[in-house]
Amino acid sequence: MSKIKGLVCKECKKEYAAEAIHVCEFCFGPLEVAYDYEYIQTKISKEKIMNGPLSLWRYEDLLPIESTPTVGLHTGFTPMIHAKNLGLKLGLDHLYIKNDSVNPPTLSFKDRVVAVALTRAKELGFDTVACASTGNLANSVSANAAQAGFKCFVFIPADLEAGKILGNLVYNPTVIAVEGNYDDVNRLCSEIAGEYPWAFVNINLRPYYSEGSKTLAYETAEALDWQAPDHVVVPIASGSLLTKIYKGFHEFERLGLISNVSTQIHGAQALGCSPVATAFKKKTDFIQPVKPDTIAKSLAIGNPADGFYAIKIAQETGGVIESVTDKEILEGIKLLAENEGIFTETAGGVTVAVLKKLTDQGVLKKGESIVAYITGNGLKTQEAIAPAVGAPSLIQPNLKSFQQTLKEEAK
């Protein structure tokens, strides 16, 4: 008996063995993991979870691995904070922040998906892992590959700022900088994934990789004393995270761990890259690709693979997909930092700004439970916030100068 039945096409439902494949050979639809929930039901319980490791692996029974976890053993189980100060500011009594900006080892939610992908890569016999990334994903794959003993290739556009790649080079992966525009680099990486017997975490391992995001929903429900919240606000890049948070709550419900799930799933995009929000507002499921132009680089996916599914879930749950300007994103970062002491990256600014917007619109209400997902750390995108945070007060090394400045500050 195994909890994994295989892979199944999300579109035509054609079934496949649980291998390193991601596209249906018949209709080219995406593949996802099919579980034997009756088998899982006999294994899982609240007590078992609560006595499990303080990491995402406490939900191992619902993750697509067949042996024991080997990667990301300290990943997940991040703080869930009752954000009383921010809630007071916005007029929300039960606002919670799920803080993956401190997720180990590389301070973003990507460590969750990579932990699952690399554990599965090891099970499938791969010795080399790879990804194409401009930020958080590359950090996570590089760090986790170093710890797990994989050879690691990271592909980046050649014009990526030097600072962004430093965080990868320290782990000593092979970094390949590809010349050409974004589309050229993107297509080459897809072709390389098809040519080499490597575990490309978000390509041929995508069905396993994406399942790691479900743990954000599991941890949320467990932290809320085994209840799903009334609302969640989720940043949208590819759209995968939003769909997996929905899946996580409904798996818990199916297994009897929580009941009466009626969570409204809201999506957050930056206006400068908002193909999903635009399609949602137009009430169409056709995602028109866009060329990203936003400071929220970690959400800058112009042709999102799971955008269609994200729209369906928002519609089904009564959620809203909203977008915010770069100015609102910076205000969102500051709002979270000044009220809750959490410094998030631009994606987190998008989430907080949309949280505020939905509150102003009356979508989110005072007495409802609301969870906002903060998926990355502000120390990685300091250049974005630098113009908006002011400068230190400069004084002379004497008490008089300090007292003068203090008076001016008080004004």
Add this chain to the structure above:
Amino acid sequence: MANLKVRITFPETKIREPIIYNAGKNYKVVTNIRRADVNEKTGWVDLELLGEVEEIERAIAGMKAGGVKVDPIERNVIE
């Protein structure tokens, strides 16, 4: 012989153009539609291209020059 799976997205201005027919006619590639959603305003087609690598690349360049967006089937793989 190589095969490549791509997603072609049509803007409204190109929806009436026989882009896929032209790719098969102008380059030595076999075009094989697997899934599509096209209406009078816009649409997408999931397409398999079969042929020599160089011809597939020329066909993709030709389609892009014709005004449609051509992405790998996974769409954006750079995250």
